[in-house]
Amino acid sequence: MSSIASGNTIAEVGGLMGDAARANMLMALMGGQALTAGELARVARITPQTASGHLAKMIEGRLLAVEKQGRHRYYRLASGEVAHAMQALMALAADGHRRHHPLGPRDAALRLARTCYDHMAGRLAVAIADALSAQDCMVLSDGAAVLTQKGRAVLDSVGLPMDGTSARRPLCRTCLDWSERRPRLAGRLGAALLARALDLGWIVRTPGNRALTLTGQGEEGFRRAFSLPVDWRAGPSP
Amino acid sequence: MSSIASGNTIAEVGGLMGDAARANMLMALMGGQALTAGELARVARITPQTASGHLAKMIEGRLLAVEKQGRHRYYRLASGEVAHAMQALMALAADGHRRHHPLGPRDAALRLARTCYDHMAGRLAVAIADALSAQDCMVLSDGAAVLTQKGRAVLDSVGLPMDGTSARRPLCRTCLDWSERRPRLAGRLGAALLARALDLGWIVRTPGNRALTLTGQGEEGFRRAFSLPVDWRAGPSP
């Protein structure tokens, strides 16, 4: 029903995100991994049949994409723009929040390194951005970033050739997630870096959630590749 | 009702934007000017009392701010973050749209120069960004921008001292509005430039809509200040 799946209006998109159950599902998918319908129903605390309805609506509205695999159906965000829109909404929602930071044991892992849609977040990601910036590999200015010649060389040495300046996707963007509000690498470079680090076995995903575990190789690799200070885990230094 | 006006949730924010009438009002306010309740009712095609309810909700949700002046009440977007969120939603809504571009007579003025929340948009804004970029006043990369030393000098000469690199607000961002999808100056610099240009009388606002009229002085002033090519009105050259 409705239109032939052509163009949404702002109100339609907003309405889709403007439901608690759907928002919860979208938040769960912000981790970047595809989840099954059942998992999404559980995270939203609704019955599977209700979840199914919501998912269908979000597919119709082009917020999600599906991939069926066996008897499972894996849902994921349809595009980076969806993630971006969610972030923008989160920024508004967080306004007066001053959320409780229980800082539990599992929280500590998330705080160190986690995924945020398609790139890394947490202390590690911030430390990398800081180090690159401090070494003139990249110029950070008001939340935007530009890579220098030297920066390209460094990234190239990690196996990340940043050749084309083509895409109009930002290299770096401040991403208002819960945890330190400091710039980190997102965008095209951020996505490439996450993929490469997973590839090298420097970090591994945790099955259930968005947390990333830093391996021994990773500890060493990151420190050497980006010349991280020894105390990078301590958080914002200045 | 609800909480004591503290923290919204994502769903609440989305829900506020997810209504046709409210979305229309927000869109009207994207021009950057404050509008009265009556004007907003008219643009949303609803009765004043219905509009009043919507406006109260958006105030409560911290999407809008009011200022009463005499017997009028002027509503405006509460912050740049609200405008940013709307842009993000527009990007999703526009997806399949491929909107009709009627290109009427009034449309031509909008296409040349208009406001977009707190900065300029249209051919003029794009031409300025292009010129600054071509003269190494600023480095554009993937939609982000960084000002060079030379750029600071140029802006300083127009009366725009860009001293503190302080704020974490992007200098430039691609802004997916209807019309050319090319980078232009937004963010802190964009806002300052708009204010300065209005101040100098280079451009003047059109009362009813978002269009900006380029004055004779402006024609001359912009060309000299940013060394615009003579044919900048022609649009994207390369």
Place this chain on the structure above:
DNA sequence: CAATTGCTTCGGCCGATGCCGAACCATCCA
């Protein structure tokens, strides 16, 4: 002091939508 205009509050109507129980497909496994 009326009269007018801009805006809000109140009350009731009604359509839209989220929710679940039950039944129905599809896939995997023994």
Place this chain on the structure above:
DNA sequence: TGGATGGTTCGGCATCGGCCGAAGCAATTG
């Protein structure tokens, strides 16, 4: 082939929220 499990569709219920008419303030105007 029968039974589990994951997922969807259907039908009905209940609630929520947008809408407007009528009435009530507030400020400006004569």
